[in-house]
Amino acid sequence: MLYMGYQFQDDVIAPVRMMARNMRLGGTPWGQMLNGAAQYFDASMEMVSRFHLSHSRPDFGIHKVKVGNFDATVTEEVALSLPFGQMLHFRKDIETPQPPVLVVAPLSGHFATLLRGTVEVLLRDHDVYITDWANARDVPLSAGSFGVEDYVEYLIKFLEHIGPGSNILAVCQPCVQALAAVAVMSEDNNPATPVSMTLMAGPIDVRESPTMVNDLANEKPMDWFETNVIARVPSRYPGAGRKVYPGFVQLYSFMAMNMERHQDQHKKLFGHLSKGEFREAQKIKDFYDEYFAVLDLSAEFYLETIERIFQKAELATGEFTYRGRKVKPSAIRRTALLTVEGGRDDICALGQTTAAHELCSSLRPHLKRHHLQANVGHYGVFNGRRWENEIYPQVKNLILAME
Structure with a gap:
């Protein structure tokens, strides 16, 4: 109803x-x-x-980018398409190879174009890909379900498609899945394991400085969420009958x-x-x-995110599993880590992202970096003047150091 x-x-x-x-x-x-x-x-x-409200993804609208002194033409292509999301590639007409970066966009009710500013800045020096998640109401029931572990699997498939030597940059919510994917790939000695991982304002350990978002996720039992905010897609849409978080x-x-x-x-x-x-x-x-351009999340993904990430903090407590096996961030030995937090972030507070450093206990000190950006809120971590002038150079330097 x-x-x-x-x-x-x-x-x-x-x-x-x-x-x-x-x-x-x-x-x-x-x-x-x-x-x-x-x-x-x-x-x-x-x-x-x-x-x-709109329920369709706006255009990225990125047609040119300054690469050095050259105005490069940008062509948006679908690099890999899967039922619940695709990986887009912003191909540039340049001859000099640049380090590939997979930008992992949140699956939290908005489309990947919310990171347009993030992509535009990264494109100056990198070969950029981004996760473009589907509106669940447009995915037929025949495609099956999509939960937190499916998200991790998609990231692994995307990275394998890009190939060795890639870098991964996750924004907000998917920092958990990105860290899990890199941990699984590291343990498996997957040749496509990223050489660097940037986690920006993500809930690695929500027990650190809980925010209003964390409180809202914990003040109700799971059956309350399932009863009150999960709905079935109306018959007029391709995903008719699918349970979603609208x-x-x-x-x-x-x-x-x-x-x-x-x-x-x-x-x-x-x-x-x-x-x-x-x-x-x-x-x-x-x-x-x-x-006001919004997408629906599959009910499985939403409910598992609430329970596994915000209520139980499974990754931080060592209880996060992927396809029946424990995920071990300590297996990460060669992927350099950069965490970024905003001093005024009221969605993902200080300490929640930095917790990744303790989890990645096998990384040598020179492969760990943290950047605290004072006087920015959540959105300012990945968009705007501070992102472009102060945070991005940290990301660029890390990737350059791993080349």
Whole structure:
């Protein structure tokens, strides 16, 4: 009923959005002359027309990147396609080989394009791949289930496809799966084991400085989550009947944590639109176009993440298993480790990612590095000025050192 209720509401509001879109004056021949009450009306109609969520991945929109003094053309290709996700490759038209990097995007209700800024910066000096997770409501039941260990298996397959000499960079939630994948590959002496691993603001050990996110995951028993936030996909979608954790539920949960900020931003957006300040308005619209693009998670992955990562901290306690065997981070001996944390991160607090260093007990000191970026929150760890100017050089240097 949860998904059906959301879908019914969206269907009811859709004609209102369409009417508001058609009533806007901005696209008319006299649209450029709008002022006063007319501009206010146009801004109101645009705000109404934007009242919706998208369930499709936006475009990365990365077509060129500066490589040295050369503007390289970037072509987005599917390197490997699997039922619940694909690996994208941002191929550049350059002759000089660059170190390959697999960016592991979170599977937490948003699409991989949330890391567009991360990819754009990495592309200057690296051959970049990224995990592009599917919207579970679009995956037929015949594809089977997808849980935490399936995620680990996908990472191993992606790394094997790239081949020896790769590097892995995980952002937020999948730091656990990335560390597990590298541990399994190391123990198996897999030739495709990455030469470096960067873990950025991830919940390796949520027992360290618990945040509101950790508290929310622990204050309810597992049957509460299954009963209250898991829904079946409606019949109109390819994944009809599949149990999912809907992306709109995750979005509303995130927004509730900072509702005043989101309300202020929309007030600013309306103000810019009503005054004709379209450049300022576009910055806010671009952010929310991305933020309001959501995907559904398979129920198995969501529930296992809550239980195994946030409630039991299995990797940190040595209880994490992969296909029936214990995962041993101590098996990692040759993959250099860099952990990155933000001083103001209220989602993944200080110490949660650094815990990886203790788990990777066999790594020699010169293969371990940690970077604490003061005065940045969660998003600022992998996007924005601090990421580009202060954090990225740490990542670049680690990868360069392992070449």
